[in-house]
Amino acid sequence: LIRKNGGPKICGQFHDETVIPISKGIREKVTAHLKSAIAGVNKKLNLNRELDVDVQFGNNYAEIH
Secondary structure (H helix, E strand, O other): OOOOOOOOOOOEEEOOEEEOOOOHHHHHHHHHHHHHHHHHHHHHHOOOOOOOOOOOOOOOHHHHO
16 A cells, blocks of 8 residues: 555565655655555554554665664
8 A cells, every 4th residue: 555646666675664765855745655554554454453654764774774
């Protein structure tokens, strides 16, 4: 659901992490999109516990891991 409705392009994915290159000016927009995507997943799966995402920003992988 991240890519649905014009979501950002994913450049890397490792186990439970996704790396998305974005400009600093759209951090809030991308964060809102990711939170909306996980809300859609929660609604679709209807699990006993809700899933969530942690959004971090940095200039390289070491800064976000």
